[in-house]
Amino acid sequence: MTGYPANSILVLVDVSLSGQLRSGAAELIGAAASVGSAVALALAPVGNAERLGSELAALGASQVLIAEPQELASSVVMPTVDALAAAAAAVAPEAVLTANSIRGRDAAARFAARSGSALALDAVGISRDEEGIIAHHSVYGGAYLVDSAASTDALVITLRQGSSELRAEAQPSNVQQLPVAASGAPDATITAYRETAAASSRPELRGADIVVSGGRGLGSGENFSLVEGLADALGGAIGASRAAVDAGYVPQTMQVGQTGVTVAPQLYIALGISGAIQHRAGMQTSKTIIAINKDPDAPIFDIADFGVVGDIFTVVPQLVAAIEAKRG
Numbered sequence: 001m002t003g004y005p006a007n008s009i010l011v012l013v014d015v016s017l018s019g020q021l022r023s024g025a026a027e028l029i030g031a032a033a034s035v036g037s038a039v040a041l042a043l044a045p046v047g048n049a050e051r052l053g054s055e056l057a058a059l060g061a062s063q064v065l066i067a068e069p070q071e072l073a074s075s076v077v078m079p080t081v082d083a084l085a086a087a088a089a090a091v092a093p094e095a096v097l098t099a100n101s102i103r104g105r106d107a108a109a110r111f112a113a114r115s116g117s118a119l120a121l122d123a124v125g126i127s128r129d130e131e132g133i134i135a136h137h138s139v140y141g142g143a144y145l146v147d148s149a150a151s152t153d154a155l156v157i158t159l160r161q162g163s164s165e166l167r168a169e170a171q172p173s174n175v176q177q178l179p180v181a182a183s184g185a186p187d188a189t190i191t192a193y194r195e196t197a198a199a200s201s202r203p204e205l206r207g208a209d210i211v212v213s214g215g216r217g218l219g220s221g222e223n224f225s226l227v228e229g230l231a232d233a234l235g236g237a238i239g240a241s242r243a244a245v246d247a248g249y250v251p252q253t254m255q256v257g258q259t260g261v262t263v264a265p266q267l268y269i270a271l272g273i274s275g276a277i278q279h280r281a282g283m284q285t286s287k288t289i290i291a292i293n294k295d296p297d298a299p300i301f302d303i304a305d306f307g308v309v310g311d312i313f314t315v316v317p318q319l320v321a322a323i324e325a326k327r328g
Contacts (some may be wrong), residue, residue: 004063009034009133010093010113010154012042012084013056017073017193018155019048021055023207024099024100025166029060032097032304033168038326039063041087041178043072043080044054051238053175060168065090065178079180085114093154095133097126100158100262108158116204118150118157124163124264124285131156144281161207162264163285203237210236211283213256215311216301217272217293222230224249226316227271233323239263239283241273257282271312275300292316 007166009032014022021042032038040061042052049066055066082105088096098104100122112119120135127134135157136147149155205211212234214227224240231238232291239256240249256263258281270288273279274299275291283289284303291304292312301307308315 001280003260004039004091004093005037006094007305008039008093009033009036010084010087010096011038011061012080012096012098012104012107013040013045013100014101015042015048016195017045018195019045019052023204024101025056027164027207028099028159029056029163030166030168031164031192032095033060033062034166035126036094037062038168039065039091039093040089041065041067043067043069043081045072048176054173057173057175058170060171062171062174064173064175066175067178068327069180069182070202072141073180073193074190075192076188077106077110078183079187079328081110081114081181081185082182084111085183086178088154092179095126095154096156098156099157100160100163104158107137108156110231112156115153115156115279116147116298117153118174119126119155120148120155120157122160122262123148123157124160125244126157126159138285142280159264160264162209165287166309193290202231203235205237205239205256205263206261208237208263209265209272210234210267210269211239211256211263212236212269212271213239213241213273213283213288214244214248214271215241215273216247216250217274218244218249221249222279223313226312229320230269230271230316234265234267234269236265236269241276241279243274245278264265270300270304271316273300274298275302 013025033245040056053064069079123135126138212231240254245255257279262282264285270291290306291300
């Protein structure tokens with residue numbers, strides 16, 4: 001296969017085993033297209049190439065590679081690594097970009113080790129200078145912003161979900177099949193697989209544009225209805241601090257922070273959250289942060305763009321009423 005631009009960025013997008021494109025593809029392709037030519041790589045069951053190619057071209061991929069390995073349904077990660085190796089050999093990209101998800105990090109790390117490439121995990125953005133691609137990181141709980149680059153070969157980057165607002169213009173569909181030879185490397189085996197749809201009208205926490213989170217200041221799990229009401233009024237996702245999770249108010253899947261989900265929405269609202277460094281590490285790169293807390297000395301106010309010192313049980317119902325009245 002030939003005809004790939006010298007400034008190609010190879011983008012691994014996530015596709016379900018049923019052949020559906022998962023969220024985050026637009027963000028990855030948009031970030032890649034901002035510094036080069038986005039070449040999307042998708043692993044999919046047989047028969048989905050044309051549809052996926054059209055969807056990825058609409059998101060801005062200049063070229064799309066579709067791999068249909070037989071091992072896809074039975075092996076956890078090695079088919080993805082093998083496909084990345086085959087695609088990188090064909091494209092010779094300046095950088096390889098994946099989501100900073102569990103699967104994305106696993107595949108990126110294994111591919112970097114196999115190819116001897118530099119690995120930049122959990123980037124919050126990418127750019128270019130005269131020497132090549134640069135990954136930008138928020139580290140030490142958001143206390144510092146640092147850059148990383150590769151001195152040789154392609155830089156392998158995982159991008160924090162929700163960190164980039166960039167989107168690319170649609171491109172004509174240009175789909176090619178990617179032959180992939182199985183490496184036979186050790187891998188976990190999938191013995192059973194079942195997709196379940198979450199019965200919720202709210203967006204998924206990871207990658208949501210608006211997140212409303214509650215902390216220990218809510219006092220109980222029942223009082224999380226306050227968070228739910230504001231999230232529903234804004235069309236946002238629901239999160240929580242570690243203190244709220246440890247207290248048993250909500251499940252761990254809702255935890256935002258260093259040991260939970262990292263988010264970077266357009267709007268983050270913290271209700272009754274003190275702002276411990278563990279929590280701030282997971283949300284500090286949000287574009288706009290609003291904190292409501294009765295303690296004027298709460299650390300969350302140090303990073304908030306807007307702060308309200310007051311009782312959340314008084315402020316939040318008034319806020320919800322104002323939003324609904326504005327909506328008419």
